[in-house]
Amino acid sequence: MKTSIVSIAFALLFSTASFAQKAPAQNGYSITIDMQKTYSGKMYLSLYQGTYSKTAVIDSFVVSGSEATIKFDQPKRILGGIYQLSYQGDIKPDKNDKINIAVDNGAILHFTLIGPKLGALEIASSLNADYLYLQRVANDPASKKEKLQTLQKKYSTSIIALWATLELKKIASDELTANANKVQYRNNYFSNFNLQDKRLQILPNIYSALNDYMTILPVVDSNYQSNVDVLLKGMDCNTRNYTFYLDWIFKNIIYYQQKKLEKTYNYVYNRYLNSEDCKKADSTLYARITNELNRVVNTPIGSIIPSFKMSDSADNYYTIDSLKLNAPYSFIAFFDPDCPHCQEIMPKVSAFFAAANFKDSIQKIAFLNAPYDSAQWHSFIVKSKLEHWLNVKAYQNDTEYMIDLKLTGNPNFYLIDNTGKILLKSADGEMIKSVINKTGQN
Structure with a gap:
């Protein structure tokens, strides 16, 4: 078993900062899960990062055989948090086969689990037993509110009370x-x-x-x-x-x-x-x-995007003023192949547009916002699955567009209509769909 700290945010976990909670007998946590009738696979312990949609794995345990005892130990002092348990086995679990547990500093937690489905997770201690029950009745608003109030009052010094108070708000x-x-x-x-x-x-x-x-x-x-x-x-x-x-x-x-x-x-x-x-x-x-x-x-929303020039790998010349007329909307992504965030997000942006049902209403333009390197550019296009986009670069190395658009880093995104009006400066899929639906040209 190996603990891996994958985000700078995890420094928060091992803080010596105090808060209104009785000092535990020990620091850190000890989490044990007795699994029965399971399959080979891996159990993950993850920490949330501000939202339910974003987690990062901080520990994992390889499971083999029909029975296993999983151990997650952290000897250092932690702040306490809501952790996610998820399991990936040889038999693929449901997409939502995961569950949350509350872990305070000094916690010693002993769970039991029959089978690989985490919905069957059980524990004798009252705090996480109550929290697990709440997650199972979450679709009942009246019951959820009552249970949240119970958690808030019953465990007032625990992280669960802080979480419950935000839910009640x-x-x-x-x-x-x-x-x-x-x-x-x-x-x-x-x-x-x-x-x-x-x-x-x-x-x-x-x-x-x-x-x-x-x-x-x-x-x-x-x-x-x-x-x-x-x-x-x-x-x-x-x-x-x-x-x-x-x-x-x-x-x-x-x-x-x-x-x-x-x-x-x-x-x-x-x-x-x-x-x-x-x-x-x-x-x-x-x-x-x-x-x-x-x-x-x-370059505020509602303004007209400044005019700029570009060319493709065959040196065909374009301007945004002419390209914007080709479709009701144009989505322009400025990127640098060496930019780690670009390497992460551009494949996701490409996948979003491939799956979205925009038909021919959006023209997709990928603009190399970096010094020209043919091999590197082509490699990035392939890795990001941008082959069906219009791939362009600065025309004759003219970087005036960077000044006009106030581009000081990468990536940058613009959604414009066929008049050149800036509708959005984001690659968020839900926001793009919302803008398209609102303007009604799809």
């Missing part, structure tokens, strides 16, 4: 009436939270709770700016979790780019990030947002 938001004082509700949303509690960063529902908070009031510049002011009140760049919230806020503004929140992006940047203290606190975040600012503010 979202339920309360759904139950708001038309006559509710939403400003007051927004102001008090996090009033019973310690927003500096580092455990919040690794909960699977913190992103959705933050988004719930940001959408209590209509998403417009004035409301969003007030939301940020309330959330970050009393914090500065040296406050624990401050840059975590800022990073999420900037990403969320981009997510709602259709709402034209360029002024808000600029407001948050200048009021909460643009200082020497913040630059020192998180130089990577500062550099990324500073670079992104120009593109957000100077």
Whole structure:
């Protein structure tokens, strides 16, 4: 068994920071799973990273034979979190064959499992027994709310109480009436939270709770700016979790780019990030947002994309002004084959368009935003499955387009219509579908 720390976020797990919880007899955790009637395969222990859709494996255990005892041990102090167990065996499990467990510092957990299906996971200890039961009745709203309240009160110092409180907040938001004082509700949303509690960063529902908070009031510049002011009140760049919230806020503004929140992006940047203290606190975040600012503010949603020239590998000449007329929409991806994020995301973008039913309504353009290297360019096209896209590069090495489009890194994405209007600056599949459905040209 080998523990692998695959993300810098996992440094949070082994923090010595204290919180309102009785000191355990030991640090870390010891998780045992007695499996019976199983198949050869592998059990994974993963940590959530702010959302249910994003996990990273931190440990795994190879299972062989009809019975096995799985052990996950961590001797170092942890903050506590919601972990995911998943199992992959010779007989392929259901796609959703996974389950969550709550792990506090010092936890000693002994589960039993008959067969490879994790829905049958059992434990005698009350905390995770209650949590496992809640996951099995999650489709019953009334029962779910009651069980969440029980978890919140019964295990008030555990990570499960923090998770349950965020879940209850979202339920309360759904139950708001038309006559509710939403400003007051927004102001008090996090009033019973310690927003500096580092455990919040690794909960699977913190992103959705933050988004719930940001959408209590209509998403417009004035409301969003007030939301940020309330959330970050009393914090500065040296406050624990401050840059975590800022990073999420900037990403969320981009997510709602259709709402034209360029002024808000600029407001948050200048009021909460643009200082020497913040630059020192998180130089990577500062550099990324500073670079992104120009593109957000100077090529806003609804503006016309600047004219630029390009050519393909056969030196055929194009302009975006002529290409945009070929289809109702054009999706343009700027990439660098050496960019790790490009290597990760471009195959996913290609797969999305291959599976989406856009017919001929979207023209797909992949633009080499890097020094020309024929072999490297061709290799990237093949690996990313971009052979059916229009693959182009800068015309005669003219990089003026980078200045006009404010491109300071890779990748960059634009969805435009046949007038050249910028509709989206993202490769998010659901957002692309939403824009296409909204404008109705598909």
